[in-house]
Structure formats: C-alpha cells, structure tokens
Amino acid sequence: MKSFEEVSDFHGHVCPGIALGYRVSVCALKELGERAADEELVAIVENNSCAVDAVQVVTGCTFGKGNLIFRDYGKQVYTFIKRLSGDDGAKAGDGIRISVDWKSPEETDEEKKMWDRYMKGDRSDDVVKVVHNRKARKIGVILNAIDEELLKVTRGKMNLPEEAKIYPSLRCTSCGEKMMEPRARVKDGKIVCIPCFEESIGRKRLSKIQ
Numbered sequence: 001m002k003s004f005e006e007v008s009d010f011h012g013h014v015c016p017g018i019a020l021g022y023r024v025s026v027c028a029l030k031e032l033g034e035r036a037a038d039e040e041l042v043a044i045v046e047n048n049s050c051a052v053d054a055v056q057v058v059t060g061c062t063f064g065k066g067n068l069i070f071r072d073y074g075k076q077v078y079t080f081i082k083r084l085s086g087d088d089g090a091k092a093g094d095g096i097r098i099s100v101d102w103k104s105p106e107e108t109d110e111e112k113k114m115w116d117r118y119m120k121g122d123r124s125d126d127v128v129k130v131v132h133n134r135k136a137r138k139i140g141v142i143l144n145a146i147d148e149e150l151l152k153v154t155r156g157k158m159n160l161p162e163e164a165k166i167y168p169s170l171r172c173t174s175c176g177e178k179m180m181e182p183r184a185r186v187k188d189g190k191i192v193c194i195p196c197f198e199e200s201i202g203r204k205r206l207s208k209i210q
Ligand SMILES: [Zn+2]
Pocket: 011, 013, 014, 015, 017, 018, 050
C-alpha cells in the first residue's frame, strides 16, 4: 500500500483533501484488492479536487490510462469497480461506492477571526500560525478516524463504464493539428478541431455585437 507521504509528495502539499482521498483509496483497496498496475480497477470520481490525486497514486487508476473517470457532479463520492477478477477473491463487476460524510471539527472563535483576516489577505505570523494549526488539526483527525466516521460505503455488483477506445485521427483544415475523430467538427463543409470551431463561432458573435 502506498504511504501518505508518497501521496503528498506527488500532490505537492499536505491538505485535508489529499488526506480524505487517501482514506477513500485505502478503504477501496482493502475491499477490492491490489492497486491497478494496468486497467484491472476502474475509479469513477465525482469531483476534481485534491483528493483525486490520492486516488491516482494509491489505486493506480489514472486519467491517462482511462481507468479514472471524472463525472463533474461536485460530490465527494468515489466508486471503484473491479474490471477483472483478482487472485484476492474480488470478482469482475464487484464494486464499492464511497461517499465522504465528514464534518470538520468545530472552529474556535479565534480560528474564525483569524480565518477572516487570512481571507482578506492578511499573512502576518499570528494569522498564518492559527490557520496552519487548524489545517494540521483537520488532517490529523482525518488520518486517525475510523472508516465509519468518515465514509459511507455501499458494496455490490456494479456496471462497468465502457473501456477507453482508440480512434483514428483527422487533421484540422484550419490549424493543421490532428484530433481524434469523435472530436472533429464541421464548419462550412470543412473538418476542424473544437478550438478552431469555437473560435469561428466567437468571431461571428463578435461581429454581430459590433
Ligand atoms: Zn491539496
């Protein structure tokens, strides 16, 4: 299992989000077995926050491999599904849905005051110290809580999303760069990429305004 240090090294800083992502990922692997060396495990994440970096490092589900799927719902929900049966007993289609349900520790009056000052741009030593300590306290609570205090877990058979496909590429007649076929657009009977297509729409809108 990857350590929390490995996760925060990858992420670049230590924060409550990465700590939550770490707890989610460890919980998932406890149920579904090993980290995905290839595409044997799929993760569906419903936000694109710090936590997702932990999912990538710990579970091996990454954006580039296509086994990390981002659904932009703005929810702290993570679903992991086994694509292939493992030696560890988990079978193809076995899944776990983890919803983070956690309330951060109550803020003290001093913490509230300092946070207000921090948000207004105050970076004096006493402000930074209180803000920093509050963050460290949150991270400590997250890392030391039991699963039940942080996570609502549902288990069962789940439908696998379609596998990442490889498409032929086409060349944009406007900028000359290549794109994959399903992303091609047609403008005045010519094949163009999305940025060139949108640029032409933008220009049309502009000329209407003028
Ligand atoms: Zn972060």
